[in-house]
Amino acid sequence: MKSISVRFIRLLLFFAFLSSSLYAQVAVTGRIVDPTNSQPIVGATVLVSGTSRGTTANDKGQFDLSVSEGDKLQISAIGYQTQTVPIKASTRTLTVELEPSNTDLNEVIVAGYASPQTIQRTAGAVGLVTSRDIQRTSGIHLQSFVNLIPGVKVEMRTVAAGNRIVIRGYGNQTNFNGVGYKAYLNDIPLTDGDGTTFLDDVDFTTLSRVEVLKGPGSSAYGNALGGVVNFYTERxxxxxxxxxxxxxxxSYGLFRTNTSIKTGTDNTSLNINYGHQKYEGFRLHGSSKKDFLSITSDTYLSQTRSMSVFVGYTNSYDLLSGQVDSLNLIVHPDTAEVAYLRNNANIKTESARVGVSHSYQFTDHFSNKTTLFVGGQIIDxxxxAGVNKTNKFKFGGRTVFTYANDASALRPALSVGAEFLKxxxxxxxxxxxxxxxxxxxSDLEIQAMQYNIFAQAALQLAPRLTLSAGAGINYVEYGITDMRASTTTPVYVNASGYERFKPIVTPRGALSYQVADNVSLYASVSEGYSAPATNQVVIAQTGVVNYNLxxxxxTSYEIGSKGSLLTKALTYEIAYFTMAVTNKLIPQNFPATATQPAYTLTANAGKVQHNGLELAVQYAYRPVAGAISLIRPFVSYTYSDFYYKDYRSDNNSDAKxxxxxxxKESGIAPNLLNAGLDVEVRPGFYLNATMMYVDKMPITLANDHYAKAYTLVNSKLGYRSAxxxxxxxxxxVGSDNMLSSTYSSLVFLNLPNPANNRPLFFNPAPKITFYSGAMLKYTF
Structure with missing residues (x-):
């Protein structure tokens, strides 16, 4: 009997030893960062799930914690979505990327000025769209989620192409592509060397975040008078x-699939996504077909080094229906222009880009981030009235050195950098x-190049007062060669082969005052510029270079305030700005003659005044008990008083x-109002609803034609669960334009009036549409 007891005790000791070996405590060193800028998230909470054990990230986003294999760490921070990370036997170091939530946005870190700061402490207006905001919609159309930002309006020429982004009234100067702002995808410039931005090869369904820096960004980004748009893909x-x-x-034959593989180790992440999209469209000759492939990778090589890689490929084919007049916008919005049908008008695009970013923390205070990229496009x-065939190849890079010392009384921050794009x-x-x-x-070979050098600094002059200042020197150069040889057109339209604009210095200064821990005031003054595009510098039809542009x-003056009240449940942002723009580029259309085709000549002949007010408020109510887990109403409002201060049809000053x-400036609605409601129920049901009101707006220089006001109501009802x-x-399931409003998704501006006084301005959007979908994910 005694020997049996001894054997039993030995067996218990063996299993106890085995258990202690399997679940031995290990020391894990971790780091919590924002994935879009690798900045530490200070004060993030780290808890072992199911226990009260945990710690808090320090001012470098780092933490140390003793855990066991099989434990799960629950990591959270104000303004970010909570993430659960499993602990493996091999885990010793850990880097956790937290995605921002759509509640308490003021706590999210952005990088755009002197040094990375939360939105609330940034002395400038910043609009932010998170992954939860994108999930509020079908995710296919950029305008569905970006238009909720005050001061920003996305317009779209077709059902899936021709996006034009207008920031504070700037960017609608062209009816094709985008101008006046810079756009980046994972820090890779989307904007071409001549300042035009083409977005048809961006897969918006893979985005996790969109940041909009409103107002002149030329002091750090170059050719960006309207602002800067940063797109980031999912990690x-x-x-x-x-x-x-x-x-x-x-509705209308919409079909979209996304196939995604995501894998993450303790310090690496890889996301591969293939998307296929078909859309018949509601207009005649308005279908679209797109295929996307994207690869996003983050590798944290050490506590001081990280590297990100992005690879993207797009093949798209979008038919063009042309425009309709004001009568057919109401009576026959589904029709197409005859000339577009006869020529099978379309945009066929094949595009590829690769970018690599490397971040290095030299010391606790000194760091660098460098991005290199290469890309190309084939557009048919x-x-x-014709066909354009374009092959583009571009490359460039951007590097920024940053110094920041929060331990010093003045809290100095300095960034010095450069960007090159060709x-x-x-x-x-x-x-x-x-x-x-x-x-x-026309047969043109164009080399468009822009580069800038910039420096920005910030000092805390008093415990709650911070002064920031910066400037950039910006260069734009065009090499233009006309390869047509004839008796009327020389082989080289420019003997030197180059047009170089005078370098432009763009300063920026700002003051920020922290009224309370969660409330700030700021004032800023900034200068910006927008260079003429190559299609304005050279007149392709006549082979002439426009040297006088x-x-x-x-110059923009802005005051504003941001804050979080009621224990951070209520978040607000308000800004007023005034900006005078000079040297406005005015297109002059000349009809065809017996000796030359129709062409457009651009001249600097205008001044405009932009005065605007922007307001955004949201309230996030999170009951601790009961079926409802979130009720989030929000509203944003934009008032625009934009008018021509000194504006002429040309600079000839003659009888014509x-x-x-x-x-009033054409293409700008005086009032924009957005409102919405998010409701989430603990069993997994959710409801998202939005409303957008767009005031009537003039669409000609003379203000003799207007686009009528309209209201859009969208909603989505779903269920998500493990x-x-x-x-x-x-x-x-979801529905867009639930009121079946009649409106144009993009209005062609300042077109000449024909004999019937009904010019072809409008690109009709569909009435009420419906969609449904499902996503099934398996986690290993």
Whole structure:
């Protein structure tokens, strides 16, 4: 009996030893960062799930904690989504990336001025869209979620192409692509060397975050009078591997799939996504087909080094329906222009880009981030009166050195950097009538290059007062060669082959006062510029270089306040700005003659005044008990008083010159109002609803034609939940334009009036539409 007891005790001791070996305590060193800028999230909370054990991240975002294999760490921070990370036997170091939430946005870190700061402490207006905001919609259309930012309006020419972003009234100067702002995808410039931005090759469904720096950004980004838009793609959660399939179908033949593989180790993440999209569209000759492939990778090589890689490929084909007049906008919005049908007008694009970013923390206070990229596009575009074929190759880089010392009484912060961007564009244009190819109209080889050097600094002059100042020197150069040889057109339109604009210095200064821990006031003054695009510098149809053009210049004055009240449940942002823009570029259209085709000549002949007010308020109510887990109402409002201060049809000052001084600026609605409501229920149901009101706006220089006001109501109802320990399911139904409002998704501005006084301004958008979808994810 005694020997049996001894054996039993030995067996218990063996299992106890085995258990202690399997679940021995290990010391884990971790770091918590914002994935878009690798900045530490100070004060993040780290808890072992199911226990009260935990710690808090220090001022470098670092933490140390003793854990056991099999434990799960629950990591949270104000303004960010909570993430759960499993601990493996091999885990010793850990880097956790937290995605921002759409509540208490003022606590999210942004990098755009002297040094990374939370939005609330940034002395400038910043609009932020998070992954939860994108999930409020189908995710396909950029305008569905970015338009909720006050002062920003996205317009779209077709059902899935031709996005034009207007920031504080700037960016609607062209009816094609975007101008006046800079755009980046994972720090890779999307904007070409001539300042135009083409977004048809960006997969908006893979975005996790959009940041908009409103107002002149030329002191750090160069050619950016309107502002800067930063797009960021989804990252894979650290410590998890998953595969997911998303399918969405809707009205007018909409069909979208996303197949995604995400894997994350303790210090690496990899996200591979393939997307396929088809859309018949509600207009005749308005279908779209797109295929996207994107690869995003983050590697944290050590506590001081990290590297990010992005690879993207797009193949898209979008048919063009043309425009309709004000009558057909109401009576026959689904029709297409005959000339577009006869020429099978479309935009066919094949695009690829690769970018690599490297961040290095030299010391606790000194760091660098450098991004290098290369990309190319092939664009084939038949339109109503011809066909353009363009091959683009571009490359460049951006580097920023940052010094910040929060331990010092003055809390100095300094950033010094440079950016370089160059394009090689080979563009040919042909006549096209009834689908029959005509004569060569243009054959241009264009080298567009812009580069800038900038420095920004900030000092805390008093415990709550911070002064920041900076400036950039910006260069734009164009090399333009006309390859047509004829008796009327020389082989080289410019003997030197180059047009170089005078370097422009753009300063910025700002004061920020911290009224309380969660409330700040700021005032800023900044200058910016927007250089003429190559299609304005060179007149392709006539082979003439327009040497007299100068960049548009603007000086903006802004005051504002940001804050969080009621224990950070209520968040607000308000800003007032006034900006005068000089040297406005005015297009002058000349009809065809017996000796030359129709062409457009651009001149600096205008001054405009922009005065605006922006307001955003949201309240996040999170009951601690009961079925409701979140009720979040929000509202944003934009008031725009934009008018022509000194504006003429040309700078000839003769009998044909028309003066538009005192008229309202075309394409700008005086009032924009957005409101919405998010409701989440603990079993997993959710409801998202938004409303956008757009005031009527003039669409001609003379203010003799207007686009009518309209209201859009969108909603989405869904259910998301875990199915066991490995599967996650999200199913939903949604509807856009629930009031069946009549409106144009993009209005062509300042077109000449025909004999019937009904010019083709409008690109009609569909009435009420529906969609439904599901996403199933398996986590290993």
């Amino acid at each position: 894979a959660p650290i410590g998890k591997t998953s595969i997911s399939q998303q399918v969405l179908a809707g 575009q038949p339109f109503a 394009n090689f564009n080979y563009a040919k244009g042909y006549g096209l009538t009834n689908g029959i190819l005509g004569a060569l109209r 100068r960049p548009e210049l603007g 010159t028309i003066t538009y001084t005192g008229k 199915l066991g320990s490995h599967f996650n399911l999200d199913v939903y």
